[in-house]
Amino acid sequence: MGRILKFLGIGVGVILGLLLLAIAGIFVNAQRQLGQRFDNPAQELTVDVTPERVARGQYLATAFPGCAGCHSSNAAANPPVLDGTLMADLAPLGTFYGPNLTP
Numbered sequence: 001m002g003r004i005l006k007f008l009g010i011g012v013g014v015i016l017g018l019l020l021l022a023i024a025g026i027f028v029n030a031q032r033q034l035g036q037r038f039d040n041p042a043q044e045l046t047v048d049v050t051p052e053r054v055a056r057g058q059y060l061a062t063a064f065p066g067c068a069g070c071h072s073s074n075a076a077a078n079p080p081v082l083d084g085t086l087m088a089d090l091a092p093l094g095t096f097y098g099p100n101l102t103p
C-alpha cells in the first residue's frame with residue numbers, strides 16, 4: 001500500500017512539474033512576442049487638394065449611408081454630417097470613437 005501511494009505521489013508530482021514547465025514556457029513565449037518592436041516610420045504624404053478630389057471624397061463619404069452610423073452625432077441627418085461620435089464605452093476594455101471626418 002505504501003509503495004503504491006509513493007508511486008502515485010511521484011506520478012502526480014511529475015505531472016504537476018511538467019504542467020508548471022509548460023505554463024512557464026507559454027508565459028515566456030508570450031512575453032517575448034508581446035515585447036517585440038517593429039520599425040514603421042510615418043510616411044511623408046502630400047496630396048494636392050483639387051475640386052475633383054474633394055467631390056470624390058464627399059461622394060465616397062456620403063454615398064454609403066453606413067459611414068454615419070459610426071461617424072455622425074446624428075446618424076439620421078440627410079445629408080449626413082460626419083462630425084464624429086462616441087461609438088461604444090466599454091470600460092474597462094476601452095472607449096471607441098468614430099472620428100470626425102469633416103475638414
Ligand code: HEC
Nearest residue numbers: 060061064066067068069070071087096097098099100101
Ligand atoms: C463600424 C463603425 C464604422 C463604420 C461603419 C465606418 N467607420 Fe470609419 N472609422 C471607425 C473608427 C472606430 C475609426 C477610428 C479608427 C482608429 O482610430 O484606429 C474610423 C476611422 C476612419 C477614418 C480615419 C479618420 C482619421 O482621422 O484618422 C476615415 C477617413 C474613415 N473612418 C472613413 C470612413 C468612411 C468613408 C466610412 C463609410 C464608407 C466609414 N469610415 C465607416 C469606425 C467606422
